[in-house]
Amino acid sequence: MDKVFDYLYIGTGPINIIDAVKKAQQGKKVLLIDSKSQIGGAWVAIEVGAYGKLEIGCHIWSYNQASYNFLRDFLNLNLVILNPQPYFLNKRSRLIYDHKNALLSTKTIAKHLIKGKFKSISQFIAKNPSARFPIIPKKYLYPKGGAREFQNQLIQKLINTSAETKMSAKIDSLEKVQGHWNAILSTGEILSAKHVTMTATSSLKQIICSGKEIVLKYSKLNYTHFHLILDQPTVKPLSYIRVLNHPFIHRISDITGQLDSNDTNKTVLLIGVFDTELEKVNDNNKVLTNCLDYLRNNKFISEQTKVEYSQLNKFETTYIKREQRSQINALDENLELLGTTDLIYGVHAKLKDWTT
Numbered sequence: 001m002d003k004v005f006d007y008l009y010i011g012t013g014p015i016n017i018i019d020a021v022k023k024a025q026q027g028k029k030v031l032l033i034d035s036k037s038q039i040g041g042a043w044v045a046i047e048v049g050a051y052g053k054l055e056i057g058c059h060i061w062s063y064n065q066a067s068y069n070f071l072r073d074f075l076n077l078n079l080v081i082l083n084p085q086p087y088f089l090n091k092r093s094r095l096i097y098d099h100k101n102a103l104l105s106t107k108t109i110a111k112h113l114i115k116g117k118f119k120s121i122s123q124f125i126a127k128n129p130s131a132r133f134p135i136i137p138k139k140y141l142y143p144k145g146g147a148r149e150f151q152n153q154l155i156q157k158l159i160n161t162s163a164e165t166k167m168s169a170k171i172d173s174l175e176k177v178q179g180h181w182n183a184i185l186s187t188g189e190i191l192s193a194k195h196v197t198m199t200a201t202s203s204l205k206q207i208i209c210s211g212k213e214i215v216l217k218y219s220k221l222n223y224t225h226f227h228l229i230l231d232q233p234t235v236k237p238l239s240y241i242r243v244l245n246h247p248f249i250h251r252i253s254d255i256t257g258q259l260d261s262n263d264t265n266k267t268v269l270l271i272g273v274f275d276t277e278l279e280k281v282n283d284n285n286k287v288l289t290n291c292l293d294y295l296r297n298n299k300f301i302s303e304q305t306k307v308e309y310s311q312l313n314k315f316e317t318t319y320i321k322r323e324q325r326s327q328i329n330a331l332d333e334n335l336e337l338l339g340t341t342d343l344i345y346g347v348h349a350k351l352k353d354w355t356t
């Protein structure tokens with residue numbers, strides 16, 4: 001092996017990029033590998049007809065002030081308060097994000113209390129930046145220039161370091177050989193590193209270490225999103241809404257800021273729908289019509305609003321099964337599997353490393 005990297009990252013998601021930048025700034029030899037041709041992991045741009053490119057990554061940043069501060073300073077981001085703030089919508093009643101989080105936290109903590117698992121309570125609070133009981137809810141922030149501002153700053157930061165990237169390259173398996181981790185690519189090429197970081201969505205066949213072989217198992221999650229271009233703004237402003245108790249809609253976001261064009265008269269909405277419903281109805285136009293009825297009935301859009309363009313996009317994500325995650329993390333101190341795909345939770349988990 002002619003070159004051994006200090007750090008090898010599987011995937012070019014934001015957490016890996018920031019960690020790679022930090023390590024490269026410390027003089028380490030760093031390599032990021034991604035099977036996609038675009039840097040950014042889940043953060044990719046798609047074409048929406050003649051309207052140009054639309055960034056489809058992250059639309060909400062979970063609340064954690066320390067993580068916001070870190071991202072703002074490290075990437076020189078212009079973070080602004082989401083207006084209106086994200087909320088859960090159950091029929092006609094709204095519940096702001098922090099209050100819903102408080103309900104969920106109370107439920108989890110009560111469960112641990114009943115079982116007498118006091119240590120689990122402190123672990124839950126330490127790992128979960130949303131575990132709060134606020135009377136006055138916290139303000140969720142987001143980059144003023146949308147996901148594209150974040151993406152551009154990340155890439156700029158990365159290219160200003162010595163970190164290397166290898167795109168359109170798929171790692172099939174990892175094997176620990178003579179104190180190093182070998183990453184075996186689908187082309188047969190072998191790359192070697194002292195330390196490997198993989199994201200929770202890394203898709204590999206197997207990991208071999210000290211005579212143990214783990215054949216990876218995955219659960220798949222499909223995100224099915226209608227992207228709509230409307231001819232006018234929404235009646236009520238909206239940022240991110242989680243829809244509860246609806247047969248097929250589970251979220252609505254105004255993602256106008258993610259469109260890479262200057263046409264300020266257009267509005268871009270994302271409607272997240274359950275895959276199962278689409279399959280059941282087997283008529284995408286019918287589901288779309290029902291989505292529009294929902295938007296009109298809830299007065300998000302006016303009766304006159306026209307849909308100029310609509311596109312159905314499916315994104316399949318594979319997650320390493322939960323039961324295998326601790327097994328992988330226990331294999332070797334130089335093999336790290338990230339525990340979350342939520343951006344802010346991911347930053348929060350790394351803050352100590354990045355700020356000391």
Ligand SMILES: Cc1cc2nc3c(=O)[nH]c(=O)nc-3n(C[C@H](O)[C@H](O)[C@H](O)COP(=O)(O)OP(=O)(O)OC[C@H]3O[C@@H](n4cnc5c(N)ncnc54)[C@H](O)[C@@H]3O)c2cc1C
Binds near residue numbers: 059342
């Ligand atoms: C449509 C969509 C919307 C989302 N919205 C939000 C949101 O609003 N808020 C939020 O916090 N999070 C959101 N997420 C989660 C999103 O995954 C995170 O924001 C962030 O991208 C997580 O980064 P990650 O490092 O876990 O990996 P990812 O971004 O999932 O990237 C992993 C990368 O690794 C590559 N890869 C995997 N296996 C291999 C291999 N064997 N060899 C080479 N490359 C490999 C993949 O091709 C991929 O590019 C969303 C995800 C999707 C898909």
